[in-house]
Amino acid sequence: MKKWWPLLFFLLALDVATKIAAIHWIPPLSYSPYPFGGIGIFSFGGITCSLNYIVNTGAAWGMFAGYSGLLFAIRTLIILGLVFFVPKRFPIWLVVTGAIGNAIDYCLYGHVVDFLHFTFWGYSFPIFNVADSCITIGVLALLIFSGKDKAVKAI
Template sequence: MNRYIKFIIIFFVLIVLDISLKYYVHHHVAKMSWLYPFFPYGGIGIFKDFLGIGFSINYVENTGAAWGLLAQYPSALFAIRIMIIVGLVIYLAKFNLDSAKDLPLLLIITGALGNIIDFILYRKVIDMFHFNFWGYSYPIFNLADAMITIGIIWLFITFFRKKPKIA
């Protein structure tokens, strides 16, 4: 199968999953409120205290980037996101010679585009995955954020992996 056809299939599956999850949460889960100070905080409890970890689905709106950064500059944030996506797409399509970087770059692009679609549809990003690790409440995130994070970590691993020596 052609490399680009694989990209398109993976992209569409992931982007549809991201949009569908956000749509469901936006329309069927109440916004997280501190009126509910205990697990699952008004959301949907998935598991609690499994090896000290809790996981729930909560509806939170984020007007900025990660952890609300740049929330006061939505137009600049939108432009930065677009430039990053365009740059990564051009790099992936024209300049990437290492196929090991294909999927990590595709994850980053897909995640970034998923958050841009949110911004266009809702003027904010819908976050929903809430983890508590041994009493620490990790910042709530969405599938697009997870794709970006996994893509970046995977990309770093490909940069630092040992290259086989040619004899």
């Protein structure tokens, strides 16, 4: 597990640094996303990527926005549970890294900073951040590789 610590620390630092940059350099999204607001990164084959700074007081995609204190308590308990009670595999630590990144936001700003916005052939995907990506990739890796462990134990 020790070999993954530099990557996890880098991802956490990247999350914090990109959120600071978003706060300072991207105008807050008040109504319209790119191309009417935000900063365009690329547009190719029906896929666009832009930077749009929004304040997220809820969970994933802004759900439960009125319960930020409760969400912080739940996130903290989940982080502690994952750290102390779950086997230490890289996907788990990836989820923990993302959760810590979003918890840092809540402690510093009282909300989570989201800024990455993709549109796929007209469908606007919810705006997210690096920490959200870590959580998503970690959960997907757990789902993909969880069947592998059971198959090996069954043999």
